[in-house]
Amino acid sequence: ETGVTQTPRHLVMGMTNKKSLKCEQHLGHNAMYWYKQSAKKPLELMFVYSLEERVENNSVPSRFSPECPNSSHLFLHLHTLQPEDSALYLCASSQAEGTHNEQFFGPGTRLTVL
Amino acid sequence: DQQVKQNSPSLSVQEGRISILNCDYTNSMFDYFLWYKKYPAEGPTFLISISSIKDKNEDGRFTVFLNKSAKHLSLHIVPSQPGDSAVYFCAATRYNTDKLIFGTGTRLQVFP
Numbered sequence: 001e002t003g004v005t006q007t008p009r010h011l012v013m014g015m016t017n018k019k020s021l022k023c024e025q026h027l028g029h030n031a032m033y034w035y036k037q038s039a040k041k042p043l044e045l046m047f048v049y050s051l052e053e054r055v056e057n058n059s060v061p062s063r064f065s066p067e068c069p070n071s072s073h074l075f076l077h078l079h080t081l082q083p084e085d086s087a088l089y090l091c092a093s094s095q096a097e098g099t100h101n102e103q104f105f106g107p108g109t110r111l112t113v114l
Numbered sequence: 115d116q117q118v119k120q121n122s123p124s125l126s127v128q129e130g131r132i133s134i135l136n137c138d139y140t141n142s143m144f145d146y147f148l149w150y151k152k153y154p155a156e157g158p159t160f161l162i163s164i165s166s167i168k169d170k171n172e173d174g175r176f177t178v179f180l181n182k183s184a185k186h187l188s189l190h191i192v193p194s195q196p197g198d199s200a201v202y203f204c205a206a207t208r209y210n211t212d213k214l215i216f217g218t219g220t221r222l223q224v225f226p
Contacts, residue, residue, distance in 0.1 A: 004157070031212060040123075042116065043158075043203070043216040050212060090157050096212060102148065103214060105157030 003027040004106035006091050012112045013081065021076040021109050023091030031096040032074040033103065034066060037088040049074060050096045081113045117141045118206050120217035127224050133191040135220050137204030140185065144206040148214065149178060149189050152201045161202075162189070194224045 004025045013019050025032065034046040048056035049068040063085075065077040074091055088110050092103040119138045127133045137147075145166040150158035164171040164178045164187065171178050177190045191198055204217040 040218060042118070042218050045213060048212045056212060092157075102160050102163065104160065107155065107157045
């Protein structure tokens with residue numbers, strides 16, 4: 001149990017669908033992250049929220065929309081995705097503020113866009 | 115441009131032997147390095163880390179070595195066990211930043 005949970009674990013969606021990925025952390029952390037992992041590529045940081053404010057947006061297309069209603073929850077809203085968006089989406093959390101930022105990951109959501 | 119590189123996509127080692135996983139980085143501003151292990155259908159889990167003020171950090175069977183002049187680090191697993199079979203990611207960061215920069219991973223297989 002890593003203390004970071006993600007739902008759903010698997011998602012298949014069409015290009016016209018709207019869906020959301022959910023992440024919850026039970027570690028008392030104050031920073032949360034979305035990563036994308038595609039085959040044979042490094043984990044790509046998508047978004048960072050620190051103290052519930054978005055502090056990083058790594059040139060992610062607007063069809064991905066994050067939401068962080070509180071320090072324990074993070075959402076990734078998806079709409080009009082493309083087949084190349086199929087990947088493993090990982091959520092992570094950490095305790096920011098003067099640390100070296102060891103991040104704790106959830107199990108990921110395996111997304112397939114048809 | 116990849117700042118953290120793991121040039122070996124896979125490694126196969128016999129049980130009981132040493133596994134050595136390598137990682138190179140290009141950004142001299144990195145001052146903290148981490149290794150994560152990932153099993154299929156699970157997220158990466160933190161394994162061990164090292165600060166740039168050290169050249170070695172040991173935790174049980176796992177030792178990480180850092181060579182700052184060569185911008186190279188390695189993870190040694192001794193003795194290797196079948197349960198160590200996983201993908202290992204190297205990551206680098208700077209103090210008080212939110213970013214971890216990951217390598218592409220090395221798949222380790224430990225066979226009996």
